[in-house]
Amino acid sequence: MTATYTVREAPWRSRNGLELPDRVPRADREAWEALGLCPDADLFTLFRHHALASPDREALVDDRGTLTYGELRAEVLRVAALFAEAGLGARDVIALRLPNGRAAVVAELAVYALGAVALPYPLGGGVRDTRTLLSRSRAGGVVLADPGDLAVAAELPLLRAVFTTLPxxxxxxxxxxxxxxxxxxxxxxxxxxxxxxARLLVSSGSEAEPKMVAYSHQAMAGGRAAYVRALAGFPAAPPRFLVLVPLASSYGSLGVPVALAALGATLVVRERFDAREALRAIADHRP
Incomplete structure (x- = not known):
């Protein structure tokens, strides 16, 4: 792929050879930065700012309970250290296929702490999605929860590190x-x-196979965060968001990189969608 307009002299290139050209015209980006629409900070730096400023504020509410920003930051640094110990780094794509919950949230933020690119993709779709997405993204690492996906990962030669939540x-x-x-x-x-x-957003793949679109740190913390601010009205108190779609989906990207990293909100998630549980979560956690 080539780009008509680039900010950098060459496309971003992963350690395994994936090239991602920047398709944003330089003049547009400079105008957005001058207006303050694109923060000059990566997603983990933004998240760390919230965690250090308000370590006792609720960050994540899942089926297991609540994590404060301070507790979540500590878990993120632990997992980022695991990734680094396994040889993963800033020029890697790291895929994530996990159910909604703290493991998915921690793993994605840990990818940003590493300076790497996250590729979350939803459960469902069978092992086909694992095979095609990891191959086409040339991922260097992956975190999986399903034994079938782990079997496919063992066949992919570019993977240097495979993690799982299985005991x-x-x-x-x-x-x-x-x-x-x-x-x-x-x-x-x-x-x-x-x-x-920062993150590769994955489509549903209804036309044949899942499609991927690369979003920068600025695109997530600027454009997508502005969209959520406009919807929420952004009250004086930190907002609380209930995300019922998979965090690994395109709409689900409004959860970790936007709600937590960019906005410092409280994120409420459930591992599986159930209408009764959704209503209970609204009553209990007041999103």
Missing amino acids: TPPPGVRRLDRAVPGGAFRPAEPPAGATAP
């Missing part, structure tokens, strides 16, 4: 809940800063 992983697969020995992990800024790709 007993197959040989060669690392557990995501493992403690990290040694010193604290130091977050890394992505190459090219806030203009670098």
Whole structure:
């Protein structure tokens, strides 16, 4: 792929050879930055700001309970250290296929802490999605929860690190809940800063196979966050959002990178959709 307009001299290139050209005209980006519409900070830096400013504020409410911003930040740094220990870094695409909940939230934020590019994609669709998305994205790492997906991952030669949330992983697969020995992990800024790709959004794939679109840190924390601010009216108190679609879907991207990283909101999720549980969550957590 080539781009008519680029901000960088060359497309962003992953360690495994995926190229992502920047298709935003330079003049447009400079105008948006001058108006303050595109924050000059990556998603993890924005999340860290909220966590350090309000460590005791509720960040995530899932089926297991509540995590404060301080607790969530500590978990993110632990998982980011696991990724780094496995050899993953800022020039990697890291795929995530997990149900809604803290593991999915922590893993995605850990990818941003690494300066890498996240590729969350929803459950369902069988192993076909795992095979095609990981192959076409040239992913260097993946976090999976399904044994069938793990079997497919073992066949992909470009994967250098495979993680799982299963309590007993197959040989060669690392557990995501493992403690990290040694010193604290130091977050890394992505190459090219806030203009670098942050997340690959995945379509439903109804036309044949899932499609991927790369969004930069600025596109998530600028454009998509502005959209949510306009919808929510953004009250003086930090907002509370209930996301009932998969966090790994395109609409679900309004959860982790927007609600948590960009807006400092409280994110309420449920692992599976159920109308009765959705109404109960509205009554209990007042989103």
